[in-house]
Amino acid sequence: MNKSMIVLVAAFAATAVQADTLKKIKDTGSVTMGVRESSGALSYTLGNDRYAGYHVEICQRALSDIQKQLGMAKLDVKYQPVTSQNRIPLVQNGTVDIECGSTTNNATRQKDVAFAVTTFVDxxxxxxxxxxxxxxxxxxxxxxxxxxxxxxxxxxxxxxxxxxxxxxxxxxxxxxxxxxxxxxxxxxxxxxxxxxxxxxxxxxxxxxxxxxxxxxxxxVEPIAIMMRRDDPAFKKAVDDSIKGMISSGEINKLWDKWFMQPIPPGNTKVGLAMSESTKQALASPNDKPMEEYVVK
Structure with a gap:
């Protein structure tokens, strides 16, 4: 094997390891969650490096399930603010392991990243x-x-x-x-x-x-939690956790908590009832892109 081939194999191996998010979490004892500072009640800042919202809590619960799956006594969740411009690159380069904001799942983005099953249709x-x-x-x-x-x-x-x-x-x-x-x-x-x-x-x-x-x-746009592409084990772990929340009815409680009840820091209420499109997405969990949704 010549030198250039060795370099290529090493680069491929490094990429493969990076894409194994479950191993990365197990080895480091930590995970980085991408969050937004002002994405409505989906993901927002409370100040002092604290974040809250419907998608933030769904991610927190999914990561807790993954912690149990990996048999870890402790998991350090780090929060990384992202913007509409940098969210996809930060997931791709490994800075962020799971992005929990307000990202639309569309066909173009599916070429670069993966999406969990839809939890919000907007x-x-x-x-x-x-x-x-x-x-x-x-x-x-x-x-x-x-x-x-x-x-x-x-x-x-x-x-x-x-x-x-x-x-x-x-x-x-x-x-x-x-x-x-x-x-x-x-x-x-x-x-x-x-x-x-x-x-x-x-x-x-x-x-x-x-x-x-x-x-x-x-x-009409499906909004979903975003992860690295070509990491089916991590996607399955996240999807399985979300499907569990759906089947148990917990997802409906989270919706009520973040969209129908007063939320911090000002105890104001968004007052956004679950749409029929969201109900349909939850009834048949899927990661279909927005191109498969029709504006009525």
Whole structure:
């Protein structure tokens, strides 16, 4: 075997080891969870390196099940804030082992990463100030529309059939809280993103009654927990844990806790009932991409 072949084999072996997340967890006694700072009630910061939310708690429970599966007395869970821009690269390069935020499962991303079974099906919508006079896509002509860098929401808006001939200016926030601040401060007239993120940011704002979610459903998107690709053992462990939460009814309790009850830090309530699309996804657990969902 020549020198170049040895290098290639060594590189392949290193990649294979890195993809064995269960072994990595067992060997190091730790796991890194990717979290978001302002993804509504799905994943958000409480400050002081503390994170909470529906997907954060689902991940915490899945990792607890994996700890038991591996026979570990202790598992150190480290939290790594991620953004829409860096979340996929950080999963791919091994910095983050499991990403528990608000990532849409689509066909393009499935080429780079893997997704657990869907735990949330969302609708991309438009948030505006209540007194803006904006009630749908047609009212966005000449307006400033905020979105978060690294997301596909405004592209989705532009592709909508009712957006034909509607010209607006796109402004970017570095994360969801920054995008909402653009709306809140008047630097944007609308904010386009998934409804759960919109509802969560509105609920935690200084004056929730000043904002509303309006207009047409722009897309229906399965939101799921993300992992490295080509690591079937870890995906199965996460999927099995989530399926257990679904069959036991625990997932419904978590939904009620994070979307229907007051949540910290301000004890505000998002008030987001489980959609029929989410109920269907939970009834038949799957990791189908958004391309298989239809906007009605």
């Amino acid at each position: 609708e991309v919508r438009i948030a505006v100030r209540a007194d803006s006079g904006i009630n749908g896509i047609g009212d966005l002509a000449g307006k400033r529309v905020a979105t978060t860098t690294g997301t596909t929401s405004v592209q989705t808006l532009r592709k909508h059939q009712r957006a034909n001939g509607v010209n607006f200016k796109e402004v970017f926030g570095k994360d969801h809280s920054d995008s909402f601040l653009l709306l809140e401060s008047g630097r944007a007239d609308a904010f386009v993103i998934d409804g759960a993120t919109l509802a969560g940011n509105i609920a935690r704002s200084k004056a929730p009654a000043d904002f509303k979610i309006v207009g047409e459903v722009l897309s």
